[in-house]
Amino acid sequence: MSTIQVTSQVSTEDLLHGVESLPTEELEQFVARVLVLCARRKANSLNEQESRLLQLINRPVPTTVQSRYDLLTHKQRANTLSANEYAELLQVIEQIEQFDTERVQHLVTLAQLRQVSLDKLMHDLGIIGQSA
Structure with missing residues (x-):
């Protein structure tokens, strides 16, 4: 597994530049993990919001x-x-x-x-x- 050296504060552009240097297989694994992270964050926030909205929508x-x-x-x-x-x-x-x-x-x-x-x-x- 490749490593990317990052400082404690890194810009998104620098992070992207570091990710560009990953071999294709590791890049795909990294992207998959980022997508899981995004989905988890959306699921947590949307579930709460959606649940509340559905309660309000279905309230008689x-x-x-x-x-x-x-x-x-x-x-x-x-x-x-x-x-x-x-x-x-x-x-x-x-x-x-x-x-x-x-x-x-x-x-x-x-x-x-x-x-x-x-x-x-x-x-x-x-x-x-x-x-x-």
């Missing part, structure tokens, strides 16, 4: 909000919704839309981390069917 609308929305929309369909309840329904809809907006923002972030399109990510997660 709070049951109190969903229950109130269900009741108010049922009353609206039955034409028994009062003016005050209609105003409340609009507020509940706004809460749900805000919740959905945040979910989409988390999906976009996750798609960027995985370097895929939003459509592909949503398909992969089973959120939407595959487009025709």
Whole structure:
């Protein structure tokens, strides 16, 4: 195995120059080890980020909000919704839309981390069917 002499502080350019002097077989081994190192670093950070994003994406609308929305929309369909309840329904809809907006923002972030399109990510997660 060849050795490369490096000082305690070496620039990336100097390191690359030293790596250039490696025989092909050792260069391939070195590159493989560097790729493993990169993958390990990405896996550690992405796993934490992805896990948190997936938790946020899969978080349901709070049951109190969903229950109130269900009741108010049922009353609206039955034409028994009062003016005050209609105003409340609009507020509940706004809460749900805000919740959905945040979910989409988390999906976009996750798609960027995985370097895929939003459509592909949503398909992969089973959120939407595959487009025709």
